[in-house]
Amino acid sequence: MAQSVGYLSLTPSDAGSQGGEVDQRRIVFVIFEGFQPLDLFGPYEVFEHAHQHTGRYSCQVTAPRPGPVRSGSGLPVDVPYGVAELDPAGIDTLVVAGGGGVDQARHDRALTGWITDAGAGARRVASVCSGVFLLAAAGLLQGRRVTTHWAREQQLIREHPELVVDCDPIFFRDGRVWTSAGVTAGMDLALALVEDDVGREVAHAIAQEMVLFLRRPGNQSQFSVPLWSGQPSTDPIRAVVSAIHADPGARHGIADLASHAGLSPRHLQRRFTAELGIPPATYVEGVRIEAAKRALAESGHPVETIARRYGFGTAETLRRAFHRHLGIAPSDYRDRFRSTREYL
Incomplete structure (x- = not known):
């Protein structure tokens, strides 16, 4: 699909064009109206850099419907496949973006149903920031320990008592489920996923190219405002x-x-x-x-x-x-x- 004037056009990477010579890992990103752009572009770029090093990744982006999807900051992205057109089978890693629009997107039954099917068959599922609410709505997090952006912690605890919520880590792995804090933390998460696949040497090379920490020091507490207590009532x-x-x-x-x-x-x-x-x-x-x-x-x-x-x-x-x-x-x-x- 040619790039359209006024918005970004995301077509699949050419990772699948190598004639099966390398075992491909299909990475599918899920976005929606009002998504956080860096939740998509940061991890996407990490996997594209990893593909340049290894030839092992094929990235796709989907949304409730094909066509322009407007991010929370107003940047539209042209998505070639809606969930109705994208086969949920054969996905290696499902990555769900976050953003203010998640509060509406998680009530989209067609979207959450597709995420349920895709996530059930995927080797691993991941969320960036408030994307964890979509994974929870899709029933993929029962009993899991998860993290999200510190500002969403209390909402997640309140609305999903079936989860163990820990908003201290930048990202967290519980079995095949990976969750992360907000915005740039998606790149930390993606680097960890790449390292888990192909080792520290490649992940370190990508971190150097993208001027990132391979292991960011500290945790979310260093960024958050003081929300660590209640308020006095007397x-x-x-x-x-x-x-x-x-x-x-x-x-x-x-x-x-x-x-x-x-x-x-x-x-x-x-x-x-x-x-x-x-x-x-x-x-x-x-x-x-x-x-x-x-x-x-x-x-x-x-x-x-x-x-x-x-x-x-x-x-x-x-x-x-x-x-x-x-x-x-x-x-x-x-x-x-x-x-x-x-x-x-």
Whole structure:
């Protein structure tokens, strides 16, 4: 199909034109109106690079109907095959994109039915970001441990109690099911799938060509906003929370916090945990980590100074806390997220 003016035309790669000389792996991507473009293009490019190295991959894209499919950002993609035209048999890897349109697409019975059939016969199934909702609607995730974008975690837990949801990993494998966090995490997932197929050497070469991490350091916590607790519902606990946020580096032992609430330490421990879902000490550490993250990103203060200012005492204590919560060292966090304003 010739490329059409105004939108991208996706035809199958020429991977299948080699006369059967190499065992081909058929990779099929599923998109829909309102999909996230990078959920498709990132993994697609990884597999196309892998094909250039190995000759082993054939990529196809499908959607509920053939023709232009508009992404969430407005970029239309010309899809040659709708699900009614694409044989679900013989698929090696089924990859489902995510995006805002998934909330409507998962109620498309023709689409989810095709995903059910294709996924049942595929060697493995994968989702990027909120594409996990389509896999769940297709009945392919029963009892599985999965991940998705951190912003969708609570929705997935609420709507699919049959799943074990863990939104810390960038991607996660449970048997033949692979799921990933959002947007660029689809490339991490695709690299892992390629490495699983043909080994680290090829995956490393692709990562070098595409300027990617073969193993991205850290986990989703380093990118997320602080959604790790509930909100206080009574004035005494609000007073405690306000005191912690007002000065994260102050003394916030249980006796100190109890004095803010006008409660006994034991009573505070019980009420705080009931209202916010976590104990006071855990909340204090979370607030201190958020404060340290901002300081690392927005200031040039040494790590030792930040550690003292925000209640960690030493740089080593801060380093351990960052590794425990974020999977990354404070210095690496600064390198990744610091503002460039001070250098302009």
